[in-house]
Amino acid sequence: MSLLLSVSQIRGPILTQLRSSTSIFTRKMSSIEQFKQSPHKLLVIPGPIEVSDEVLFANAHPSMSHVSPDFIPVLGDCIRMTRTVVDTAKGQPFLIAGSGTLGWDQIAANLVEPGENALVLHSGYFGDSFAECLETYGANVDQLKAEIGAAVSQEAIAEALGKKKYKLLTFTHVDTSTAVLSDAKAIVETVRRVSPETLVALDGVCSVASEEIHMDQWDVDVIITASQKGLGTPPGLSILVASVRAMQVFSSRKSRPTSYYGSWKKWLPVMQAYESGKPSYFATPPVNLIYAFHASLSKITKSSPSLAERYELHRDASRKVKAAAQELGLKQLPLDPAFAANGMTALWYPDGLSAGDILPRLVKKGIVVAGGLHVDVKDKYFRIGHMGITAVEKSRGDVDAVVKALGETLAEAAAEKLKQANLRFGPLKDNGLMMKARL
């Protein structure tokens, strides 16, 4: 108590905080105003991305019953806000503990019956995997493959659809392995023109909330995504939205869904119950992650900047990173700027430099980027993510920090190479690397 008296000489927020805590000695922090995540390196890989203090604090919510009256509306709100994010009025969201990959299983097990045909548009690593997933559940899969850095052309799509009847067409909106952004609107237009009944599934794991998406207006049938990219939440949530058409196709299927955990027969009543404020049970939802997702979705859909402004801020961040890369002589994987993602950038290492020259130097500067992922060229490029708060909250200075660190890194790496070359061969003339790095 005598201690409290001396503390009382201090006015304002400190005093309030001291008084409101259980003990002024152990003074524990249990409100968001008082929570701040630990210092850490800036995470600018194409997911998981940087997560705000608010969202992380929500992930540390006290344990709650999954059927409690306090939790039910939180999941209900998440279902509604998920609709808003993909711009649909009547699409049916499914929020299930899992990774983005589980979305593929959901599509394969609920929308395709064994023996039916599926067409996979391939603009990188994730096309192959999606195709393999569909085959696992009995689909006959054809792939249309674009060269590395390109998206499949509308002509090729139209031709394939004209030759065979497909139940489903899938494409990766942004292939995280190549940063290629497919033209979702044009793809659906082609499908509706040539084969109107074919369902169109958009893999939006690396695009939802960072690239413009209008599910209803574009007439997309299924969108799958995950929590840890544009949606700014820790990983662990599979997010899927099915159109009215997709749900009709589902409910008229002849055989039962070929997955149990991913069965919409099980999940649809649960989603409907939670949305209408009632408890229901199939499998325990990831309660804490749903609180975190709620915090992030509230920011994205109900506060400033608006969704439209958010997309523009992602385009801004993207232009800045891509311009800086060009300035440094780095080439993008996407062959055409029109097909480059706005939430990430994939860059070839400059001649003479490799992952070992670049990535550890960036880490030393506190910046974590990602190596390559596309099997054929894995060791030849790296990837930078600029989604969520990194793109949207300019005051954080993330994009500037990345650009600065990238410039310094290339200069250092080039200088080091030059030094090694000089040591081995004696003084050499500038071999071009120095120019590219623009010291």
Place this chain on the structure above:
Amino acid sequence: MSLLLSVSQIRGPILTQLRSSTSIFTRKMSSIEQFKQSPHKLLVIPGPIEVSDEVLFANAHPSMSHVSPDFIPVLGDCIRMTRTVVDTAKGQPFLIAGSGTLGWDQIAANLVEPGENALVLHSGYFGDSFAECLETYGANVDQLKAEIGAAVSQEAIAEALGKKKYKLLTFTHVDTSTAVLSDAKAIVETVRRVSPETLVALDGVCSVASEEIHMDQWDVDVIITASQKGLGTPPGLSILVASVRAMQVFSSRKSRPTSYYGSWKKWLPVMQAYESGKPSYFATPPVNLIYAFHASLSKITKSSPSLAERYELHRDASRKVKAAAQELGLKQLPLDPAFAANGMTALWYPDGLSAGDILPRLVKKGIVVAGGLHVDVKDKYFRIGHMGITAVEKSRGDVDAVVKALGETLAEAAAEKLKQANLRFGPLKDNGLMMKARL
């Protein structure tokens, strides 16, 4: 700065905390010493359970790359500590984003080939669901059903195994819907005696870390569980351990696994890589939840109390709750005390009282228990969980709080009924309820 001077009159931890923060006005807290979860009702349902501040703080870890050198050993450690928890030297753990239910899919899709026979021992709700899951992936399933409150007898198991060849036998170690604890050791002994090649799967969602389990010694082939019960972590992680025998059966299967997201072909290399300290990728692990799981597993397997002491503490808590219930005249669902779980208690409502009389009163006293779940008797009983820190950290006083609130609640509910009866029929003699509630 002048403010800092006046603060400096205070000595000890407060000063250190104030100085270590970025600003003394907004003083944000970013270390576990400073984190405390928000005040909340005591959660004593049979999962999710109360989670410690340490584990919740780990769940709020800054976002990290799933392939970073900092994260890889964290997942690697979790794999090793999962082995310790189920007491196996060579079992293969699989840690995948999902709920406990995903463990059934993994078993059905990896260990059973379409057309093979499976025998499901049914001691409650979860037997039916597991059976349906196995059928989804093409198994021919027979169920051996015990009456409500009982476990299937060894004689019945031996008889069934003698009649037909089964690839797999499954049982729910603790059925969360009935609190029936099956005798795992005896079940495996029966199987090895009658049908030694049959794989035995233990559904330990409601038993791992709260009921004694010795995977190797008992010769169990698969154990599935989830993060949110005895393991004291938020929900969202499917945890499975497969024996050497199970992995051999898996690797010699003729058809490919019938799930993609749950395919061990995909996950085995990933688990092996992380355990040996190398990055690998199939689907993004739930990074934050893995940090939380790591915090909880470290406490469970590497600190005091030991695992053996932990089981004893669960038995202690269980005895206390069950004795208090008996004292109050409440009967357990399990017909035989030898088959009652130690991590939870299921109790019939006393005559004349129902959920509406009991559960809301407990909530008003800050105690959240669970209603019934077994379809046939859903509205006739309720369930109390006493797992994890609620059972182990006696200083929290959780069990005492539950016992006290339960006694008060029954007395109030009985008094209220008596009052209503008196109002309707005029003064009545004690109708037995008051006696049962032991005011």
